[in-house]
Amino acid sequence: MTENRFRAAAYSKTVSSGRVSWSAPSNIALVKYWGKKADQIPQNPSISFTLNECKTITTVSFSKKESEHEFSFDLYLDGEKKVDFKPKIHTFFKRIAQYLPFLKTYHFKIETSNTFPHSSGIASSASGMSALALCLMSIENLHLESEMAEADFNKKASFLARLGSGSACRSIEGDLVVWGDHKEVTGSSDHYGVRYPFTVHDNFKAYQDVILLVDKGEKQVSSTVGHNLMHNHPYSQQRFEQAHSNLSELIKVFESGDLDAFIGIVESEALTLHAMMMTSMPYFILMKPNTLNIINAIWKYRQDTGSKVCFTLDAGANVHVLFPKKESDSVLVFIKKELASFCQDENYIIDHVGFGANKNDI
Structure with missing residues (x-):
């Protein structure tokens, strides 16, 4: 074992x-x-x-x-x-x-x-x-x-x-x-x-993640409760199969550097996660109105500019804005001007992909 x-x-x-x-x-x-x-x-x-x-x-x-x-x-x-x-x-x-x-x-x-x-x-x-x-x-x-x-x-x-x-x-x-x-x-x-x-294309190196703090309070439903609701979920098996398939597709995407395909998989995964919550019994919604405002603003910005910015969500209201490093200057301006107002107290965290844990000197 x-x-x-x-x-x-x-x-x-x-x-x-x-x-x-x-x-x-x-x-x-x-x-x-x-x-x-x-x-x-x-x-x-x-x-x-x-x-x-x-x-x-x-x-x-x-x-x-x-x-x-x-x-x-x-x-x-x-x-x-x-x-x-x-x-x-x-x-x-x-x-x-x-x-x-x-x-x-x-x-x-x-x-x-x-x-x-x-x-x-x-x-x-x-x-x-x-x-x-x-x-x-x-x-x-x-x-x-x-x-x-x-x-x-x-x-x-x-x-x-x-x-x-x-x-x-x-x-x-x-x-x-x-x-x-x-x-x-x-x-x-x-x-x-x-x-x-496996191979990771340069497009995905040093990827950026800005976390928009839509709601800094406690989640209304714990992740443990949410996970347990999958046991009798009517769409659970299809969801598990979808995850396997999407990971297979991402392997190809990471090798090719196809940012449009990356966006499609990542945003679909985020929305599917919340769809599973909304179709559980009991059902629940962790997104807030400003979560949706941010998503729509990202979609419009991408359509207007050709940017490769996208979003993902965890089991909460906050939005992770993902984008290649080469777009940092323009996307950060977009976030400050158009998205920060949807955040609680206009707070957001600028982050990027890292390489794991570190032992501290004491």
Whole structure:
């Protein structure tokens, strides 16, 4: 079984206390993951751009405790103790304890902060869980006679992160990451993300992503609830087949550099994601009126100028505006003049494709 490869060997070192820190980025899916089986296994493959500026910075301090019967940790977000986040972390620890047997040995102080608003359609759970998984992997390395090879370290970190938040497994590396078994993607797996293994045309290098913050508040429906509604969804099987097909098409697109085909797939995926939400039972709408205003403005701008700008959406109201780097000057003017007014307090985040997580010096 795949899971067995991630079970820890006997530790050769003892560690009484320490402190580690990682920064992990969010990611934006181009082919969307929506619907999961048990143990955070996706119903369909997905592929994402790893972001650069939208990230979570997590520092974990640990010290040995007397009893090893229970998990022990405190969680701080932006310096404020967050008791309401503890159940999610406790569930995560329960899921990964068999792969990190030191978890009940220590008391952990988990300090985390985001460079973007929490729970607003930017994948804070993805960056947060991947940053935490990487910190725990660094702690495991301290117990080993020799540190794990980078590829093995990243693969296990991705595997663990998935058990906290599915899309978190795509936030370990970059610039393109595939999660979910796909017949054409070498090494792809339902259990962890892998770097996209094929040719990528220069058109897609250093791709830009400006996140328009239409609504910085809490989502009205959690992603977990939304995923679960796919179990009895009348269109679920067609959707899963569509995702496989769209990923196959993107492989051709990334090689050829066909930006028009890229736009068609990416925008269709975004709208399909929200169509699945609107046709669930119960149904729900996460887009806001200004989400639609932005989409229509992008379509008009593209028609008027011939630009290759496009949009995608996560499970929220915010809009990710994607475009090639060579269009940065003109598109940023368009965003400032025509789209910012649709954002809450005219706020937006300028980002671009990045190359994964980084360990912090402390």
